[in-house]
Amino acid sequence: MGGRRRSGAREKGGAESGGRAPADPEATAREVCLRLLASSPRTRAQLADALRRKDVPDDVAEKVLGRFTDVGLIDDEAFARAWVQSRHAGRGLAKRALAAELRRRGVADETVSDAVEALDPGQEESTARALVDRRLPATRGVDPAKRMRRLVGMLARKGYPPGLSYRVVKEALADEGADPDAFPDEPPPLD
Known part of the structure; x- marks a missing residue:
């Protein structure tokens, strides 16, 4: 019984009816956008790309995206x-x-x-400190210069500025007992 309902829905559904595209590109555009937005928030550009991949004409895509923006869905x-x-x-x-x-x-x-x-700069620094504190125990027993490079590199990959990264790591190593004079006040220049 459930199979009959499903096949009937396909016959009426347009895009799901045997791979044929529905006659109304605007309906296709709305369906694509709603399906994508139902799974997670998307930017207008992401939705426009999805509509291009579905061969929705640009003018129709723009009309649907404009309407979705007007009503707050985008x-x-x-x-x-x-x-x-x-x-x-x-x-x-x-x-x-x-x-x-x-x-x-x-x-x-x-x-x-x-x-x-x-994003508050204090919040960013606090997060950098938390990341270093979480990673610091795994680097114990490693040469201090190597620890510094690894921890600063981890912060750099997450987008933290070099000065902040170096200062936060240096302070964390000093709090752990490393000689603060073992490291210069500023990070070494990048080659």
């Missing part, structure tokens, strides 16, 4: 703010790495700047 500013908070709290990413991720998702530069600037 909001790149809210997406960027949520992304920054989530990825900073969850992965410990710094402003630079967060900005790069948002740009890869098609968020406009001004929106990216506003979102990452909302």
Whole structure:
């Protein structure tokens, strides 16, 4: 019995009916956008890319994306703010790495700047310290210079500025008993 309902739904469903595209590209565009937005928030650029892959004409895509933006289903500013908070709290990413991720998702530069600037510098430093504290025990017994490089490198991969990274690691090593004079006051210049 359930199989009959399912096959009947396919016959009426258009895109699911044997691989044929429905006659209405606007309906296809709405369906694609709603399906993607139901699984997770998306940027306008991500949705536009998905519509291009589904061969939705540009004018139809723009009309549907405009309507979705007008009713608040697409909001790149809210997406960027949520992304920054989530990825900073969850992965410990710094402003630079967060900005790069948002740009890869098609968020406009001004929106990216506003979102990452909302991240408090004190919060960023606190997160850097927590990352170092979490990683520090795994480096015990390793040469101090090598520990410094590994920990600063870990922070660099997460987008933290070199000066902040070096200072936070140096302080963490000093708190653990390392000789603070063993390291220069500033990070060595990059070659």
